[in-house]
Amino acid sequence: MKFPVTCPECARETIGEFQIAVIATALITGKTLRLYSACHDLYWTATQVEREQLREYLAAISIDARERDDQPVESSDSTGASSVGGSV
Numbered sequence: 001m002k003f004p005v006t007c008p009e010c011a012r013e014t015i016g017e018f019q020i021a022v023i024a025t026a027l028i029t030g031k032t033l034r035l036y037s038a039c040h041d042l043y044w045t046a047t048q049v050e051r052e053q054l055r056e057y058l059a060a061i062s063i064d065a066r067e068r069d070d071q072p073v074e075s076s077d078s079t080g081a082s083s084v085g086g087s088v
């Protein structure tokens with residue numbers, strides 16, 4: 001997944017590409033997470049704030065995927081409402 005990171009060297013925001021599995025595992029297990037900025041070819045350990053941002057990012061992605069799955073299923077739901085119990 002692509003995630004915007006702020007370079008600690010020049011404070012410029014760049015888009016880094018990270019493996020979802022690696023990030024998810026690090027967040028779940030509490031392990032340190034290595035981020036990378038291409039502008040300075042620099043690796044650093046994600047701060048608490050950055051970990052929180054990644055967590056929200058991951059959550060947004062999984063919600064997005066679930067909604068996309070559900071959408072085509074929604075169809076006509078208003079048929080046969082007046083044909084039951086009409087005999088007196």
Ligand SMILES: [Zn+2]
Nearest residue numbers: 007010039040
């Ligand atoms: Zn930089």
